[in-house]
Amino acid sequence: MSSNDDAPLGTLCGYVAIVGRPNVGKSTLLNHLLGQKISITSRKPQTTRNAVVGIKTEGDVQIIFVDTPGLHLNETRAINRYMNRAASTAMKDVDVVVFLVDRFIWNDEDEAVAAQLSRVQCPIILAVNKVDKVEDKETLLPHLQKLAEKLKVDEVIPVSALRNINLERLESLLVERLPEGIHLYPEDQITDRSSRFMAAEIVREKITRQLGDELPYQMAVEIEEFKQEGALLTISALILVERDGQKRILIGEKGERIKQIGQQARLDMEKLFESKIMLNLWVKVKSGWSDDERALRSLGYNDI
Structure with a gap:
């Protein structure tokens, strides 16, 4: 940790958890928000097993991202139970949650994440991913409105993690919700992992x-x-x-x-x-x- 006890008033620092079902694009989103690859990606679900911390510091703002494993409905093996615990723990002590979903797809696993988030006290931003693949954009707005009604969220935003669409807007929504505080990491550190x-x-x-x-x-x-x-x-x-x-x-x-x-x-x-x-x-x-x-x-x- 850096010794930033004399940080100027107005510095912002907070934790942001990126949550969602397996294979929805959480790691890709984290890597693009950081502008650097720290979380592994593949087309295969369950690639992320640990809650990886990525740190982005720009001027007075430090965002500490937590990229969680996807929540599993099937907990038959110890490793699946471990991943669910890692995802649930990450949601508890953060300042903002980004709930990532995939376009018009909403299934039992998304429902399970939404149920977990109903107990979360902090602001939740619903990010609807892969909108670059939606051919008829007019169908998107009613879908976003329906999701906003279904879930208790502060904002709904369409994004494409892979194509970098609307990520600046997403980041500014996060910054608006960060608490004032000293930076917990040096400005050049991008992860807490060894x-x-x-x-x-x-x-x-x-x-x-x-x-x-x-x-x-x-x-x-x-x-x-x-x-x-x-x-x-x-x-x-x-x-x-x-x-x-x-x-x-x-x-x-x-x-x-x-x-x-x-x-x-x-x-x-x-x-x-x-x-x-x-x-x-x-x-x-x-x-x-x-x-x-x-x-x-x-x-x-x-x-x-």
Whole structure:
């Protein structure tokens, strides 16, 4: 934390939670609001597992964003229960909530998020995402009005996280609702997550993007080595899967797939850490880890 006790009057600082069902575009929205990628994205639901904090400081304003995992109706595995706890906790102690929904789609999972938000005391902004894909824009206004009546929200705003549509307006709505306070982080800090955490997330993103539906959610990444020597940063990552068949899929024919994952991850890491990277990847079978609370804690899935 920075020592900003002598911050001038008028400085604004507050927490904003981005919530919504899985795969609605929360991580993409966070990355575009920050102007920098800190949260991993893929077309696959449940990509985000932790509530990632992104920090944006401009002049007198500091917004601390919390990108939450999507809320799940099905809590059969320990990891799903963990993600629901992470999302629910993030909503409790924030100054503003952005509830992200997808165009005209409203399903039971959106309903479940709305039910959670009915207990929230802070202002809620409903952001209707992917409006760039709506062909008949005239149908949008009645839909926004219907949502505004259905939910107790302060504002309804159409956005496109991917195309950067209306994000400046969304940000100004957030700033209007921030409390006065000293900045909690230095102005150049963009996340509270460790470099190890970010490295693990990059590897996980590349696996998820490469394998799509071939590999279920029973996959985790653990960083075993993170060592800077001169201009070279050596990162060794252990990829855990549940079954031998998953290990074979991940490694691929003659190791081609794991090699591609490693190459893509290394390029992202070099950008993020501004260093030459030596990346080592191993795959290990650890049966039942995603439904074992103790195993999840050892992998860093701690309650917030």
